[in-house]
Amino acid sequence: MSVETRKQPAVTGTLPTELIRLEGVTKRFGDNTVLDGLDLSVDAGRHVTLIGPSGSGKTTILRLLMTLAKPDEGTITVDGQRLFPAPEKQVREVRKKIGMVFQQFNLFPNMSVLRNLTEAPVRVLGLSGDEAEARARELLDLVGLADKCDAKPTRLSGGQQQRVAIARALAMRPRVLLLDEVTSALDPELVAGVLDLLRDIARSTDITMLCVTHEMGFARDISDQVLMFDAGRVIEAGPPEKIFGDPERERTRDFISAVL
């Protein structure tokens, strides 16, 4: 598969390189402190799942990384370059390395499926129309929707729309893929298809993933690391076997047994 070809150094042998770093990140909405001096480091190629009760700040981290919101304090660094605080021009450069898939898909309804995938590669990366289209068709093939190129997104099922949205994010060849509760808005019978696709991508590419999800089985399958959030802080972090099998914190145990 040719979705992501920039190879990271293998995790074994060489030292893993840090791709994302948050230091002392605080985010408030009014009186509500959503993130409270958060430190976080993610190595390239890792698949990190963020779990925790709603309102604990998981989605906010993704939104800060995608520059959809700004922290009140702290610094964010991606691939050695500052994302916050940083001048607008640098933000634009660094942001290109990050892609995001949303809970509500957010495809552009006024464009065909194919245009959804070619628009940004042409306008932002400067690909020619033909290059972008070739890449788009390849990705649509990968997500199993090669026959829907000319369809309008609204004609597709939720699961199909989300697969297009994943392909659209991958078309920008990001180093980091942010997944924000990507199956929460789907009918139950459509969830499996999307999760299988993501498992596939996780297994066969070296793309770094940050994933907010309530699908614990999926989290267990794809994650290298699980972060348990509560009240704007990471209260426990570890490999999925540890977090799901034998968590140390009472709070984590309660949360896991409540959602499983």
Next chain:
Amino acid sequence: MTWDWGAVADFLPYFCKGLVVTLEALALGSLISFALGLVWTLLLRTPTRWVRWPVGVLTEFVRDTPLLVQLFFLFYVLPEAGVTLSPLTTGVLGLGLHYSTYTMQVYRAGIEAVPAGQWEAATALSLPVRRTWTAVVLPQAVRRVVPPLGNYVIAMLKDTPMLMTIGVLEMLGRARLVSQQHFQFTEPLTVIGVAFIVVSYLASLCLRTLERRLVR
């Protein structure tokens, strides 16, 4: 009261000239109001307060004062500042300016109805701001904007007789001239009344067709 078809026949050549002027004023006035309204909307979304504030005051002022007063102002006061325009030009500008303060609200509502997720997706794909507007937001706003804009076109049609007061010989102006010369009021006024109904109806038909096409 008697109905004289001869008077109708006498009025027809003048009526046709008046109809052309009315349609001209309507078409140009609409175009100006569509364009200017979009300009106001975009200016009101700039981050600079020194742009937003004067635009807000100006448009509020125009919206809250009568069109007739504005027409008189443009026609009688502007020449004192050295700007002399023909009656029709003045009328078209007046209509366009006045209605732009309404179309601006239509655009605003249309733009605000585009879900936040669309802006977020554009940011996530690093689309430049300008491209986000032209390729994502405005195309989606258009379909929401056409029906109310069409209603303002019909409202503007019914305001065109005001241009008579600054000497534009549109339909009512023609009817009045002919009526006063021949002391026959019924026929010319009836003819233009029917003409207003026909033009309104045709306009709303066009609008419905356009709406149907956009919804698809």
